[in-house]
Amino acid sequence: MRYILAAVSLVLSLVLLGLGVAQRTIWAPPDTIVAEAQEQVDEPLVLIPGEAMNAHDGRQTVVVRGEGELTAVVGRAHDVEGWIGESPHALAEVADSGALELAPQAGADTAELPALAGNDMWIEEHSGTGEVRFSIDMPVGYAIAVAGEPGGAAPTDVRIEWPFDAKTPLFGPLVTAGLAMLALSLLLFLLALRRHRRRRGPQRRSHRELTRAERRALARDAKDGLPRGTAAVAPGSDRPAIEAAEARERDAPAAAPEGAAPEGDASDAARPDAAAPEGEAPSDGRRTERRAAAPRRRGLGLIALPAIAVVALTGCGPQYWPSGAPEPSETGEPTPTSLEETLPPVAVTEHQFGRILEDTRAVAAAADEARDAGAAEARFAGPVLDARRTNYEVRSADGELAAVTGVPDGDIELLLPQQTESWPRTVLAVVGWQDASQTQAAMVFQQASPRDDYRVVYQTALASGVQLPPVASPTIGAASLPLDTPLLQRPPQEITGAYADFMLNGDESEFASWFTPDDPLNQSIGRATKDETAQRPEFELTDLSWSASDDEAAPALLVTNEGGALMATSWIETQRTTPREEGVTVTANDAAGVLSGVDQSESGLEISYLVQVLFAVPAADAPEGTQIQVVGYTESLLDAREIG
Known part of the structure; x- marks a missing residue:
């Protein structure tokens, strides 16, 4: 009966294991979830x-x-x-x-x-x-x-x-049950085998057939001397000799004198499990115990293997076991967890701007090399593009003239994108040069519409010794301000004209108190410098005058951490040189001569320059006496023509 139960348990274990494996193979759900569209649309x-x-x-x-x-x-x-x-x-x-x-x-x-x-x-x-x-x-x-x-x-x-993390909740229970049934079938089989052996009873040990040499040896021993009570054996008779030898072995303990042990120590003779002398086989009792222990160890190993597998299987992932339905999560409006999530997104990410800057460098290098203003239009716009076009024109006529300042080839040291989801978009970046002796450049990029590329609209060299006000990180960005904002100390739409007037009239300008008097641009093209130029010997017989006019580029403003703003702007300053009397001529320098088409003029020359400035404008609530500061500037030749 135990054999039948063991067989039934084995069959059940194989069925359960097969069903469990099938859960992960032929019946396993797909590894991916697919959503596919194959509709024809005209869009x-x-x-x-x-x-x-x-x-x-x-x-x-x-x-x-x-x-x-x-x-x-x-x-x-x-x-x-x-x-x-x-x-x-x-x-x-x-x-x-x-x-x-x-x-x-x-x-x-x-x-x-x-x-x-x-x-x-x-x-x-x-x-x-x-x-x-x-x-x-x-x-x-x-x-x-x-x-x-x-x-x-x-x-x-x-x-x-x-x-798709496929869940097979029946895999764990089926395989666990299968292994448990396998362990039960092995246990029943071992119990049945043990019972069968016990019912057979003790078995007489069979002797192997003796060889001819062994029979002769036994016959000689029997002939030489027999124990008491043993009959003589006729020569050539083998069976009586064997029986006599067996009798001698059985009677040997009985024939020993009283109180004397057979050869060896009495204590050793009294222990059935005592070790045999060196070179001899162990006693029959010890061999019997070892033979009995071996099946027990094998049986325990067969049972332990499925048990260990069951225990190991309990450590499998939850996808292999039944689980209750997940609790529905509360649905509601997401709560912002950081400052970035409460603000409008930035115009560009750092990764995007890095790609934009690299492409701008490539376009500028190719356009400067070929002196191709059309190629430069891909990454430059406004008066900056006009100044580049002027440089290409004069260099095409005279290759010895200096090239326009290129795009810095160093690291991005500051990036301030605008916070916006609309267009146009503005990005301010400070970029260095690999040559540390060159001044860092502050570049303003603008994207006019979603399908346009970012283009450089302002590029100024940072003034030496001037610190930029603190600004937000590139992931937060800065808000832009309209030109009529009341949040700044001065109306932005008036700052450009006010500073141009300050450059023309110096301390006599009504706007002189708006700006710091010792900024580097004032020292370069301010009223004092203009007066010194007019006093040079080469202009002794000529009259010099300067005027300012607006250009087509609108100022760009980005808010700083202190509530002020960085403002990039530009205007056109024109120098007019005319002779004081007849016969006096005005000489045009190399670049102005190329643009005007004359080397000397009796009527005079007008030379226009593009002046770009990056201002740090204080907030409206800044302490009294705080002034607008120039943090970067650039002056470029824009045009030259003969008067008349």
Whole structure:
């Protein structure tokens, strides 16, 4: 009966183990969750918002298939949506069924979309022919835009995959039960085997057949001398000799004298388990005990193996065991946990600006080398571009003339992006040179619209010995201020004209008290310097006059930590040189001669310079006597013409 129970337990254990293994193999759920869309849409672009990408937990894999060149970009949601604007597009949504649906979104702007790749706002770009595949751990507040070739419809074979931590709650119980039944079947088998052996009873030990030499030896021993009570054995008789030898062994203890032990110590003879003399086999009792202990150890090992497996299995992950339904989490509006989450996002991240700066350096180097103003337009705008165009013109006529200051090739030492979700956007950066002897440059970049690149609109050299006011970190950024803000000590729209008047009239200017009198730009082009220039011998027979005019660039303001602002602005200062009497000529220097087309003029010359300044403007509640300070400036030749 025990054998039957052991067999039944073994069969049950195999069935349970098989079912448990099947839970993790043939019946295991898929390793990924897939949402796929294969709908045909006419829109030129597909927008995959962050909500769709984060419909399931885990790192996402995006696969886009279609004809021709395909492009997928990743950016912050407000940047991607700003780039799309009012253009028609398809919005990807994960339906309740798990499928990815493309909902067409109408738009008023029916113009053809430009190329999706290459914009400064993208965090990642992926392109390919026929298929684009990439993995991303999509942060909150980001989105993906997918487009095909310009002018064509967007690819509609879009697939999102998430890793799926498949739960098999029956695997643990089934395998545990299977191992327990296996241990039970082994135990029953051992008990049945033990019972079977006991029921057989003691067995007579069988003797092996003696060889001829052994029989002859026994016959000789019997012939030489026999114990008392043993009959003589006839020569050649083997069986009587064997029996006589056996009798002698049985009777040997009885024949010993009283009180005397057989050969060896009496204590040794009294212990059935005493060790045999060296070179002899152990006694029969000890061999019997060892033979009995060996099956017991083997039986314990067979039982312990499933038991250890069961104990080890209890340490498996919770996905292998049944668990209660998860408690529903409270849903509500997320609570901001940091200052960054309560403020508008910054215009660019540090990673984005690093890429923008590198591209600006490459564009500037190529344009300066080829003296190509058209190439410089990719990264420069406004009066800064006009000054660069002027430099290219004079250098094309005279290659010995100095080139315009390039983009610094050192590290980014300060980055202050604007806090905004709209356009235009402003970014201020202080960049150094690898040559430490060169002055750091403060550069202001602006992005006019979402589909435009960032362009340099101001570039000034920081004044020696002047400290920038403390500003926020690049992850927080700074707010911009309108030109009519009351939060500053002076109205920003008046500062540029006021400082230009201060440069023309010096202490006699009505705005002289607004500015620090010892700033480096005042020392370079201020009223005192202008008077000294007019007194030079070469201008003895000429009249010098200066005037100022606004340029087309609007000032850029970013708030500092003290409540003030950094303000980048520029204006055009014109120097007019005219002869005092007939016969006197005005000589044009090399660059002015190229631009005016004359080396000497009897009517006079007008030379215009672009003056760029970076001001530190105090807050409205700054202590009395605080003045606007110049922290950086640059003066560049802009134009020259003959009067008349």
